[in-house]
Amino acid sequence: MKPEDAEPSDLSATTARLSAEDERAVDALIDHGFDLAAAQAAHPALAARIAAAHALFTRASDQYPVDPPDPALIDATLARIDREESERAERMRLDSRGVPTLGRGRWADFVAVACVAILAVSVGLPLMNHLGAQREIAACAANLAQLGQGLSAYHGDFNSRPIAAGFAPDLTKLRDWSNYDNSRHLDALAANNYCAAGCLRCGNDSDGSGYSSQVPHDGLNRIWLRQAHIPLVADRNPLVYQTALGGRALVRSIENSLDHGGRGQNVLFGDLSIVFEGSPVLTIRLRDDAAPSPENIWVPANRAGREDSLSAPSDWGAIDVFLTQ
Ligand SMILES: [Zn+2]
Numbered sequence: 001m002k003p004e005d006a007e008p009s010d011l012s013a014t015t016a017r018l019s020a021e022d023e024r025a026v027d028a029l030i031d032h033g034f035d036l037a038a039a040q041a042a043h044p045a046l047a048a049r050i051a052a053a054h055a056l057f058t059r060a061s062d063q064y065p066v067d068p069p070d071p072a073l074i075d076a077t078l079a080r081i082d083r084e085e086s087e088r089a090e091r092m093r094l095d096s097r098g099v100p101t102l103g104r105g106r107w108a109d110f111v112a113v114a115c116v117a118i119l120a121v122s123v124g125l126p127l128m129n130h131l132g133a134q135r136e137i138a139a140c141a142a143n144l145a146q147l148g149q150g151l152s153a154y155h156g157d158f159n160s161r162p163i164a165a166g167f168a169p170d171l172t173k174l175r176d177w178s179n180y181d182n183s184r185h186l187d188a189l190a191a192n193n194y195c196a197a198g199c200l201r202c203g204n205d206s207d208g209s210g211y212s213s214q215v216p217h218d219g220l221n222r223i224w225l226r227q228a229h230i231p232l233v234a235d236r237n238p239l240v241y242q243t244a245l246g247g248r249a250l251v252r253s254i255e256n257s258l259d260h261g262g263r264g265q266n267v268l269f270g271d272l273s274i275v276f277e278g279s280p281v282l283t284i285r286l287r288d289d290a291a292p293s294p295e296n297i298w299v300p301a302n303r304a305g306r307e308d309s310l311s312a313p314s315d316w317g318a319i320d321v322f323l324t325q
Pocket of ligand 1: 137203266
């Protein structure tokens with residue numbers, strides 16, 4: 001073990017290096033954890049060089065003895081490390097709350113907000129729509145209550161229901177029901193201050209055609225006089241509305257008025273009660289001595305007593321409830 005340049009003062013990174021044999025001896029010592037015997041046993045040809053290298057390292061260690069560490073310094077150092085670790089963990093926790101990241105917390109917040117939005121759409125909007133529809137139904141019922149009071153007062157004064165021009169229409173000359181403006185009879189109530197003009201039509205009546213009501217006929221006057229629980233006025237007849245627009249009335253299907261989104265219709269009865277009916281087919285008693293029977297308030301029964309079409313007004317039997325605007 002000797003440097004190629006003999007003088008230690010000349011040693012430098014560029015001029016001093018070990019011979020190849022010495023390098024192998026040092027490598028052997030390192031490979032065997034500075035176990036001299038093991039390194040020499042593994043490389044007997046280098047035994048002397050390995051012994052020299054071992055002596056050199058041992059001597060160097062002896063020449064620069066190190067004081068044993070102060071236990072107090074070790075404790076202080078460990079305590080400092082613990083404090084740094086806890087402060088770092090606290091910073092990480094605060095950062096995850098204050099700074100948007102794509103970490104777990106961020107997605108949890110996003111999912112929570114999405115859930116609230118979905119709830120607002122799936123529950124809040126239908127609930128608001130429902131409440132709005134209920135308010136419209138209530139306002140319509142209040143209109144019909146005024147209209148019913150006006151009808152009752154008018155009947156008390158004139159002993160007759162209001163009929164335009166004072167006469168029942170000549171149904172034999174009507175081509176179809178959509179040509180017949182039945183609601184004009186009720187206009188006399190507002191014209192004579194028996195109710196406000198607004199009470200003659202539903203708030204959702206988009207074309208202002210007015211409430212549907214029983215078509216005047218001599219044979220039906222008794223119904224008005226009896227004040228029985230028989231439909232007199234209601235929201236717009238959807239079948240007549242369809243034919244007025246040039247369509248074909250789907251008489252066979254059970255259609256609710258369009259005034260309340262197809263949910264049903266407000267109906268004013270002869271006893272002045274108002275009911276929001278979920279179907280136009282009502283079970284009613286036309287005469288006190290008659291059995292209750294189903295009546296579609298939108299369809300006129302023909303002379304054979306069948307409600308199977310919006311047949312010509314001349315075919316109407318005038319024995320059933322038929323409400324049209
Ligand atoms: Zn209505």
